[in-house]
Amino acid sequence: MVFSEKLLQRLKDAENVAVLTGAGVSAESGVPTFRDPGGIWEKFRPEQLANFEAFMNDPDFVWSWYQHRREIMREVKPNKGHIALAEMEQVFPKFGLITQNIDNLHFRAGSKKIIELHGNIERNFCMKCRTFYEEIDLSEKKVLKCEKCGGLIRPDVVWFGEMLPMNELRIAEESAANADVFFTIGTSAEVYPAAMLPIIAKRAGAYVVEINTKPTAISAELDEILTGKSGEILAELITVMKSTRNLK
Ligand code: BV8
Ligand code: ZN
Secondary structure (H helix, E strand, O other): OOOOHHHHHHHHHOOEEEEEEOOHHHHOOOOOOOOOOOOHHHHOOHHHHOOHHHHHHOHHHHHHHHHHHHHHHHHOOOOHHHHHHHHHHHHOOEEEEEEOOOOOHHHHOOOOOEEEOOEEEEEEEEOOOOOEEOOOOOOOOOOOEOOOOOOEEEEEEOOOOOOOOHHHHHHHHHHHHHOOEEEEEOOOOOOOOHHHHHHHHHHOOOEEEEEEOOOOOOHHHOOEEEEOOHHHHHHHHHHHHHHHOOOO
16 A cells, blocks of 8 residues: 555654554444444344343343344454554654543454543443453353342443543543544544544644545545555555555
């Protein structure tokens, strides 16, 4: 892939780089995305599953869907895109990895500075006493009750209509506002407030680059569109980044 002279120059001079990832980054690991054909939502709509009412309405149904997704996450592994993003932390003095994904693959790829906007499917908590439960038996298809207080245990993810974790959102907005170069990778940019981050970066003067297999809701606003699979593009990009900054 040919990267523009402008991007190469920006990457050479950049002090601060930020990245927003979505489900497309995990697609090459075999994790279904949300809105692509065959994606998770194709069978269900968000309002049916990823929201509080749906869970209270039928806890076992929603819980079993998360158990099914955990099974997928346990079978897959980070792809070369996740690995390139983990390496990117060492290339720039300031680097922020902001993810909408709950699949834990950035952590497993070795990224250290991860801002999880929508939570993490590997974490669960009791809705009554907020005791956290990390080790979940995947064979439990029925919703679990808290050992301490009998409350319902839910995944530690942000459902539609729920607020994002304030601290993570604040850090993400600051990271976007201070970035010299901002990458939005593998996200349809349809879910808010995460989809605002590339726009915040753009308005603050960052060079904003989109990596996606197809155009998104915000492509027209951005500086550079790299069309293709994020794993492949990121594997090339990290090599270019290192050479423009004379790193091995
Ligand atoms: C909130 C966790 C308010 C759970 C998720 C109307 C207008 C604006 C906003 C709204 C509105 N109506 C409602 C809202 C708010 C709503 C929202 O944005 N809805 C959208 C759908 C319109 N947002 C919320 O509810 C948020 N909360 O607003 O609270 C509030 C305020 C005060 C007080 C109380 C409340 C909460 C949003 C978080 C929801 N949780 N997930 C779970 O996962 O089970 S969202 C879910 O979508 C995932 O987190 C996912 O990451 C996220 C975004 O999807 P993407 O990651 O972009 O995935 P998608 O499939 O869409 O796209 C994949 C992309 O990858 C595609 O572009 C594809 O082309 C590309 N691709 C595929 N393969 C590859 C690839 N690219 C590169 N390489 C490849 N190989
Ligand atoms: Zn409890």
